[in-house]
Structure formats: C-alpha cells, structure tokens
Amino acid sequence: MNQRAFDETLHLSPDAVSDEMLARVGLARDEYDRAREMMGRDLTIVELGIFGAMWSEHCCYKSSRLHLKKLPTKGAQVLQGPGENAGIVDLGEGTAVAFKIESHNHPSAVEPFQGAATGIGGIIRDVFAMGARPIALMDPLRFGPITPLTAHEEAEIDDLDDEVKTRARTRYLVSGVVSGIAHYGNCIGVPTVGGEIMFDDSYSTNPIVNVLCLGTVNPDEIVRGIARGSGNPVLYVGAKTGRDGIQGATFASVNLAEDASIDRPAVQVGDPFYEKLLLEACLEIAKMDGLIGMQDMGAAGLTSSTCEMAARGGVGIEMDLDKVPQRADDLTAYEMMLSESQERMVLTVERGRESEFIEAFKKWDLDAVEVGVVIDDPVMRIKHKGVVVAEIPNNLITEDAPEYDRPTKVPEYISAIAELHPEDVVRAATRVLEERPFHADTFPSQPNQPCADLLLRLLAHPNISSKRIVFEQYDHMVRTGTIPPYDGDAAVVRIKGKKHALAISTDCPSKVCYLDPEVGAMWAVCEAARNLIAVGARPLAITNCLNFGNPEDPEVMWQFVKSIDGMSKALGALDTPVTGGNVSFYNETMRFAVNPTPVIGMVGVLPDAEKRVSQSFRASGNRIFIVGDTDYSLAGSTLACYVLQHEAGCGHPSRPDLEMLVLCRDFLLKTMADGMIESCHDIGDGGLAVTAAEMSFGTGFGCEMEVSGMME
Amino acid sequence: MKFGVVVFPGSNCDHDAYYAVRRVIGEDARFVWHTERDLESYDVIILPGGFSYGDYLRAGAIARFSPILESVIAHAKKGKPVIGICNGFQVLCECGLLPGALIRNRSLKFSCKWVNLRYEATGSIFTERYYVNEIVSMPIAHGEGNYFADNETLAMLEDTGRIVWRYCAPDGTSEWSSSDAEIPAYNPNGSLNNIAGIRNEFGNVLGMMPHPERACESVTGGMDGLRIFESVING
Amino acid sequence: MKFKVEVFVSTRKDVLDPQGKAVEHALANLGFSGMTEVRVGKYLTFFIDAENRESAMAGVDDACEKLLTNPIIEDYEINLTEA
C-alpha cells in the first residue's frame, strides 16, 4: 500500500479497507467498524492513520485506563496530576518539581543506540513543555542475562536461539542503550544521576528501557499543554518533519516478533545539540505573556499533540499541512500527521503576538511557523494542498477512545510455586559451591566457608555488583547540583539558591512481581520509599512505568490488575500519590511475557542539602541497628533465583508491613534531622549480608554482627 | 575583576563556571554569546565545557570559527588571561592558541569521575595558589580527552615546563613509557605523558580537561578547583 | 592474494544526519557557498588475504553485514584494490 499514490481525500468504503491496511495502522477490524460508526461515514486514509495512532495502547491506554483509575492521585503536595505532559509536586520554599517516566522498549530492541537516545530526548521535552528547567535524568533498565551460561542453565535452556544463549545479543543491546543514553544526556547537559540495571531471562530479546526526567519550576510559572480562544495561532516549533518513526505509536503497541518486517522506517534519530537550543528557547518564551499552551510532539507527533491540547481546552484546531516545515519534499498528509521526527513542539499563543514568539525562536536559530488556528468547533480539521483530508471530533480520539475490561485468569505457574524450605536452600547451595564460579580466576573462593563463598557470589552477580562501569559513562555531575555519593540508595540533587534538595529513586523487584504481582508492586513502592528515607528525604509522590506482556493474554491482564491493586494499597498508606506515567504492553521474549515490571519513580524532599545521610560506616565503635521488620523469605531474591537457580520459583514473597514502614519513616526522619544517625542503608536485594558489605566498602572499616537470635 | 564566560550553542558547563565565579567566589561574571565580538571590558575569559555546536566533526572544530573566537585570540595575544576547560581546551587547540589535539578516549567510552592530578610546572597565572608537586583531585567528564602531539611538540612542552597538570596515582606517581605500552590505570583517556593540562609560553592561557568549576564546594565533592579562580583574581 | 579494502558507510537517505546538517551550516557560515546535502559517514580501510577477488569481496560483505555497519540506519559500498 503506497500512500504517495493514494488519493488522501478519498473516503474508503469498508471493503476497500484491507486487513493489511488495518494491520499497518494498528486497528482491529471491530475497532475500525466502531470508528466508522462513530464518524457516521467512510474514513480517509489519513483518518484511518489518526484513529490507528490515537487508539493504540500507547496513546489511549485502552486496556489499562479502567484499572489506572483505582490509583490515588490526590494530595496537597500535588500541583499537577496525571493527564498532562508531566506531573508536578510542590517541594516547598517556592520550588516545584515536574517529573515523568516513559518507556522506549521497542525502538531500543530494534536500534539500541538511537532507541535509548530518543527516549531521553522525548522525556526531557515532556518536562520543559511544563516550563520546568530539566535538572536530572534516571535510567531504569532491564536486559537478558549477561554472564556466561552455568552448567545448570546449559541443561535448562533449549528453545532460545544461539545468539541469545551466547549472550552476544545482550552485550550488543547493553552497550548500545548505555552509549545512546550517555550520548544524548551528556550532549544536552542534563546529568544522569541514577537508575537500575537488572538481568533476567525474560528480557532476553525485549529489553526494558525506561527513562525518567525531573525539572524545577516556580509554582506560579507552570505552563500547560492547552489550546484556547478561537482565532489564536498554533505554532510548530523545532526540527523539520521527516519520515522517521512512521507508525511509531502503533509500532509500540505491536508485538515485536511477528512485525519485525515493517520496522524499517520506525527508527527515529535524535539531535541532542538541536534539542539544547529548543530547550533554552522554550524556557525563554515560557515566561513571555501571550503564551497559552505548549506541548511536546511525542508518540504520533502532530496528531496527538494538537488534538490533546484542543481536547483539554474544549476547542478545536484547524491545521494546514502545506505550512509544516518538511525534511523530504514529497511527504503525504498521512506521513506528516504520524511522523515521529524528534525535537519538535507545538505552541498556542494569543493572536497578534505570534511574531514576538517567532523572533524569540529565530535568536536560537530555530524554525517557528504558524501551521494552524484554534477554532470553536471541537474538531481536528486537517487540510493538505487546499483540501480537507481529515476531520475528526476530538472526543472520538480522546475521552471516547475504546476502554476495555479485558478478561483475566490466574496463570498456571502461580499454583506451581512451592514453598522454599531451608533444606532446599542447603541442597541447592551445596550444588552451586561445587561449580567453579564464572570468573574463577579472579574469584577468591572460600572452600571451607560456604556462607562467605555465597556472599562473594552474590556481590559478584550483575544484579547486585557495582554499576560504576555504566554510570561513569554518564556525566552525572554537570550543573554542579549532584550531592555525592553517586551510587547511594537514592540520588540527591540540590536546588541552587535554596536550602533543600530533591531525592529520587527508581525501583521494581520484577522477579518478586512475577511470583506475586500484588505483593511485588507493594514491594516496589516500599523499596523506593525506603531508599529515599535512607538518605533522609520525605517521600512525596511518584511517577510510574508499567511494563507488561500482551494484554490480550488473560494471564498477563491478571498480572497487571493485581499490580495495580498492590500499588494502590502501598501508595495510599505512604501518602505518595501518582502524578502521571506510562504503560507499555506487548513486551515479550519468544511469546513469553517479560516479568511484570511496574517501575516506580519516587520523589522526596531533603530539608537541608548539606545533611544528606550516606550509607558508609563512619567510625569504629558505632553501634549497628536494624529498624523495622525483617522479612526472612528468599522469594524472588537474587540468591535463590540467580545464584542458587532454584527451579520452584523460590516460594511466595511475604506482604510488606505498611504501617511498620510508616513508623520507620517518621522515626528515621526525626532522628536524622536531630543528627543522631551516622549512616543508613536500605536492606534490599542480597539481604543483610550484602547491605553490611556495601556499608563497609571504601571506608577501611569492618563490622561485627551477632545474628543467631534474629530468627526467634 | 570581571570574568567573561563564553557561551556557544551546545555549551552546558557555562552555568557551572558562572555559578562558581559569581556565587561561590563572589567575583563579577557575565555570559558572552558566541556571536558577540567585544571583549574589551573583560579581564578573564573562560571557554567552558560542553559540546559546542554539538561537537560534530571534531570536538571544538566548529566553535573555532565562531565570531567571538577572533576576539578571544586577540585577548590572549595581549597577554590577558584565558582558560579553556574540557571542550574549551579542545577549542584552544583547534584554534592554535595551544599546541596538539584532543582525540577520542582510548576506551572509546565517555568517562566521568574524580581523578588525581599532580601540579607540575609554575608559570601559569591560573595556578599560583598551588605548590609544586601538590596532589589535588578534580572531576573529569569527556569522551575526547586523549591529548596528542607529535614528538617535537611533546619534547618542547616537557623541556619548557609547560605541562601544568598530569594524571597521577593517589600517591602522586605518574609514569609514562610509550603509547603502545599498557597505559597506567590512573590515566583515564590515554593522553600522552599523562598530560591533563598545558599552558602557553607566556602563561596567560591554560587548557585543562578536568573541571575546576565542579570542585569548588565540599557539598558537591571537593574544593581543590577553587584556587584556579582565586589564583587569577589575587595573583 | 592480498587486497586493500575500502568501505564507505553512509546513513540511509531517509534517516536524519544531525552531523551532516551541522557541518553544512558551518560551511555556509564560513562563506563556502554552494556546498549542499552534506552527509558524514565512516571510511574504513584494512587489508585482507584471500584466494581470489570473489572470496575477498564475499568476506568483506559478510563483515559489513555482521559488524562494520548497522543495516537498519546505514548503507555501504566496498572497493577492493590488489595490494
């Protein structure tokens, strides 16, 4: 189907709309019928493309919207909840923080460098679209296993192709994603201050590349993505439009394995240098009066940005595509409306003041062109070469987009999870201790001290070992705001000119979520909160990126709904509401869904930037205390699942005690403020042994602990 | 004393240099846009770190031809102080104010961490507050910081004592045999002779890859960079 | 036989080339008029031992597909000359 030769004004009768055409735009036949019925007429190819993009999971959350409503979004500290370019929370002292997390999983699986780089570019635009100065980035990542196969794995894995078995593909993805994030973040001058990296079979051919950005804004200078006042001009700002990423939005909702063939044009290429100019220009005009609204052109480019701005303002937008700056000369209306070329924004300004804004962008050497006008009639009307090629009421592609209550079913594997008894652990441990560790030559094996040997294997596992070789590729110090240590429980960035600092942590124990999605999602929220508390910060609010498999599979939908239930309980107990985020479905490796991965990005405030608590021991003779309850279950732990590779899934994870965590929060923040705490570290993956080891690294101190009485 | 912080499209450490001079030390500092030409009213010029013009082609290659550079070269020729930090050092080499070139890190990867530096040679107005053979630590953040020069230039720099900073181990040792041999662990990018910073003949122009403006406050990790700015202010 | 190999790698026509765009802009600013559609790619040179020209070309082609280029965003051409 070649769009160029297509008459884009032709209203296609239903039988002219082939299945291949629907597959290309990402619409199911019943969805197409519903769109045609709501429009009351046949659709043009451009309208087909717009419905396909706007009714994709990525844009309208059709399989998740119903359940997302259960999440708490209210709170005195929340200045902007879900539904905007980014969420905003009040830090106090006249400072607010705009923050959001997004996923770029599918583009990164196809082209890791550009996939990850454009993810960074997009999330930064979401933040400065709110008028906020981006000050920090985080990159929670997940890949397939990277260490060589152990004897045990050799026997287990059979259906994966050899490139995955030999881990070559994973190493290619890891180096591509990391250098892509480094390239974009370093060039634009926003420090990447933290994140996570985890390795698990379920991500072998479908990496999880989530990127989070934070920016600061004065509470009364927040800009919103809204259009208002008929007759007001709509300005297109930034790079020229090309064919990159056509079907990007629908592509993200298309299952990777079957549709690899149509990905050819879907790779978007980012230009961080150009975005740095766009960033400075947009922050400059954000303060000019006459500005009504600003929005980033994200997934589904011109289409989603203009109709979302119009829908928020209860108005319509009429656009003339002849005025859109083009990189290739013969772009069709279909390609222009769906192109995902990077570094572009949409602005609405008061009529008569547009030249002031166009001049401001000229200073930064940027295109700024009036491409449309706000109209009272709440429709999106698109003209190309003087003829209307699309006219769609806003509500059809925003609030009246499909909302599914998909069927759920408890997965078989859940009933197969056996309890993990101590003797299982001992048996698995003795097997492992006989095997030579994967880097035997550098590994100080302890033949007669099994616990010490297991601890060293834990510390050496990529899920736990230092991530220095990664974050030292990121400029994590630019803007001189990052407060060391750089690999502590949470990242801390001071607010220049103010006393306080913001703390941020991204967390998700995805293996625990696999074993029990509800409990796992609760752990994710609790871990993020504990990481903030450990540095002395009060948790305020979260953004979230929910990475799951195919929602049309009832077992995946069950995992999703349970995760939402768990998140709601924990967020409510900790009073950390959701301010926005992203859902990414269709993440699968060879038909198997990835582990449920609800990544939580939590922001907190540290009253005094000078008083950050670090995790390192500071003086001998200091007494060590464990605060809060200790959970002795090994379910989902790196020890049981990766080092011991226990097949039964390592038992059922226990439910975190939320009331206890609230008590710990208030107790620790008080004692820290009073200066009573020398150091503090969250007991995370790897348990007490790994935590104590990490507290002594680089300090020259050791520690002595008597643990025999702990189990009573 | 008035500092001029040159801003190229793509510079991102300009704010950090401005903040160090204006907020931390309290001296007068102004941003100078790359299309301006008049530097008369400025005493010290800072070419900050970043990716001027996106660092396409070669780091600093395009910035070299911005209108402001002619005035910076004239400023330096009059013996007035000019410091090039990271990308600024690359621009100084591209425009010939300093010899040699900065090429891609030996590891082919960007590197951002604190490193140890040994202060070697006097004669730069930016380092009078340091004492010879003092060991300091400052952060680096670059992908093309691997200093290269032909053998004659290297010999000249060594003989005339123009190598101001050398990467070194915590105890100060800084050995170099040849570029084919295994480079020492404390050399983050493969720079010949572990060179981290050099000065021009008169000592008014200093180029260094480490970022002194990121080492001006203990809260962000260390203060060893403060004396770069204090030296040029009080001499 | 020994051949000198040259591989010319350039970004595909549809794919944005930010570096080419920036160089074109700089050339214009420097007064080099009339230089348009600047694209910046990679130029690889190496030597290869092979029985004949065909097997040398096949080997280099395979290396390009597998490692030297990224077929998703790059095109390439090969030039062999007897060394």
Added chain:
Amino acid sequence: MKFKVEVFVSTRKDVLDPQGKAVEHALANLGFSGMTEVRVGKYLTFFIDAENRESAMAGVDDACEKLLTNPIIEDYEINLTEA
C-alpha cells in the same frame, strides 16, 4: 557545473587509532580471519556548484584545510565526479 564530492579523512599514521584496533579485535572474535591494519576515518559527501573542476577542487581543498580536517591528526583525499 554541479559536482558530487567525496572526502576521505583518515587518522595519520603516527596517531593511535583506538577505534581501528577495537574493530580489528572484534572482527577476529567473530571469526573473520586475515583482516589486518584496520583504520576508521570519516567519509564526507556533498554537492558543490562551481564554474569548473579546478575551482570546485580548490574550494573543497580550502574547506578541508579550514574546517573538515585537522592536519595535526588527519590526512584527506578528495574525489570529484560530475553530478
């Protein structure tokens, strides 16, 4: 007249080429035997309008000297073909 310009930029012999060494290493790992002395440089292409071949060549040469290459670390060759 319009010419298609190709500029081949390579690092000078005495300058270390870490990228070339890394590629040579990777080729060996992937089983491509007999590929040696790998060097990675830049391949620039653009179009130029000039009265004749000489003035086109002079223009491109000047651009190379001034902007496109750094003589301290790079050599270059130019190839013109009528477009």
